[in-house]
Amino acid sequence: MISRSEFPTDFLTGATWLRVKELEGQQESLLKSVICAFNQLLDLRDLGTGIHSTRLAEWAVRIARKMGLPETDLYQLEVAALLHDIGKIGIPDSILKKEGKLSDEERALMNKHPEYSWSILRLLAGLDKASLYALHHHESYDGSGYPGGLKGTEIPIGSRIVSVIDAYDAMISNRCYRKGLAHQEAVQRLLSSSGTQFDPGVVQAFVEIAEAEVADVFAATGTSPSIAI
Numbered sequence: 001m002i003s004r005s006e007f008p009t010d011f012l013t014g015a016t017w018l019r020v021k022e023l024e025g026q027q028e029s030l031l032k033s034v035i036c037a038f039n040q041l042l043d044l045r046d047l048g049t050g051i052h053s054t055r056l057a058e059w060a061v062r063i064a065r066k067m068g069l070p071e072t073d074l075y076q077l078e079v080a081a082l083l084h085d086i087g088k089i090g091i092p093d094s095i096l097k098k099e100g101k102l103s104d105e106e107r108a109l110m111n112k113h114p115e116y117s118w119s120i121l122r123l124l125a126g127l128d129k130a131s132l133y134a135l136h137h138h139e140s141y142d143g144s145g146y147p148g149g150l151k152g153t154e155i156p157i158g159s160r161i162v163s164v165i166d167a168y169d170a171m172i173s174n175r176c177y178r179k180g181l182a183h184q185e186a187v188q189r190l191l192s193s194s195g196t197q198f199d200p201g202v203v204q205a206f207v208e209i210a211e212a213e214v215a216d217v218f219a220a221t222g223t224s225p226s227i228a229i
């Protein structure tokens with residue numbers, strides 16, 4: 001085996017080094033394009049899901065910083081927030097867009113979407129954590145969620161964050177069959193499910209920043225609370 005000391009000290013300098021950096025840059029920009037394309041695909045498949053996920057990515061990073069998560073973890077969290085529902089492209093329109101109550105069979109199929117999201121994201125190099133966060137975004141803090149029935153800190157922190165902001169954004173968003181809740185009402189509902197459905201630490205962090213930052217989140221994503229869909 002050749003030891004490191006046998007290489008010339010300038011082994012990766014000059015043109016070779018530049019080529020390596022160029023390829024790394026190309027790979028990074030390709031991955032970003034794929035992530036944006038998938039987000040766009042979600043919007044085309046289920047109007048509003050892509051926009052909703054863009055707001056989630058904005059919230060996720062703000063909550064993670066508030067909770068003191070390492071900056072190095074934020075990218076995976078941001079991608080998970082953007083693409084946690086990408087698996088919905090595998091759910092038939094008759095279920096995905098059904099306005100009435102889903103039957104047990106339809107609900108079982110709908111609940112497969114986190115696993116579908118995981119099966120897509122795990123194929124993209126470097127998104128291991130993001131795919132895991134997506135897989136567990138419908139787990140409940142008390143263990144009553146799916147697909148794994150994980151409990152408390154068994155649930156990855158990224159999934160616990162996505163779970164809270166996913167619920168908040170869904171509550172304040174307008175639907176064709178109902179108007180979105182006011183911010184304070186949505187916050188009250190999060191608080192009432194803190195410790196059962198949601199991680200109390202994540203809810204606390206969200207509540208502490210939500211009121212001050214809600215306008216910024218909507219502005220950063222080019223949307224407005226009054227027309228949230």
Ligand SMILES: [Fe+2]
Nearest residue numbers: 084085113138
């Ligand atoms: Fe979901």
